[in-house]
Amino acid sequence: MKQLxxxxxxxxxxxxxxxxxxxxxxxxxETVEMEVxxxxxxxxxxxxxPTDEPLLGIQVHxxxxxxxxxxxxxxxxxxxxxxxxxxxxxxxxxxxxxPPADASNIRYKLLKILSKQAAK
Numbered sequence: 781m782k783q784l785x786x787x788x789x790x791x792x793x794x795x796x797x798x799x800x801x802x803x804x805x806x807x808x809x810e811t812v813e814m815e816v817x818x819x820x821x822x823x824x825x826x827x828x829x830p831t832d833e834p835l836l837g838i839q840v841h842x843x844x845x846x847x848x849x850x851x852x853x854x855x856x857x858x859x860x861x862x863x864x865x866x867x868x869x870x871x872x873x874x875x876x877x878x879p880p881a882d883a884s885n886i887r888y889k890l891l892k893i894l895s896k897q898a899a900k
Contacts, residue, residue, distance in 0.1 A: 805877035811891065813843040814856075816867040818899035821850035826882070843868075851888070859890040868894040 817839035824834050837850040838861050853861060856871060870892040879885040 807874055807877050809872050809874045812871055812873045813894065814840050814869045814871055814888075815843060816840050816861065816869060817848070818864055818866040820863060821848075823850035823852075842873075855888060857887070857889040859888075859893075864899050866897050866899060870894055 819839065820836045821839040822834035823837050824832070828834075835852070837852045838855060839848050839850055840856075841848045856869070859869065859871075861867075869890060872889040872891055874887045874889070876885050876887060
């Protein structure tokens with residue numbers, strides 16, 4: 781009986797430990813369409829003083845959403861923004877399970893420029 785008890789004390793933590801590993805967070809991706817404004821927008825990063833000049837970035841929104849947000853000029857990997865042009869893009873949107881402490885939990889990567897139009 782004592783051996784069975786010792787065996788259970790050895791096996792049970794291993795079983796629960798392996799279950800915990802299955803629940804670890806993982807990055808996941810989706811493909812989305814985004815619109816990019818022809819005009820730059822302003823944004824602030826965490827830790828900026830209220831008196832600091834805001835930074836300039838690209839104004840974007842996912843086609844499926846109505847809210848616009850401002851990303852850094854380098855916020856979409858492989859995308860070279862040209863002010864004065866509105867874009868429609870197909871991008872890979874990756875949700876990071878463990879993002880850097882000072883960065884976004886989402887990364888964008890250009891897959892294709894669907895359209896590029898000069899501003900009116």
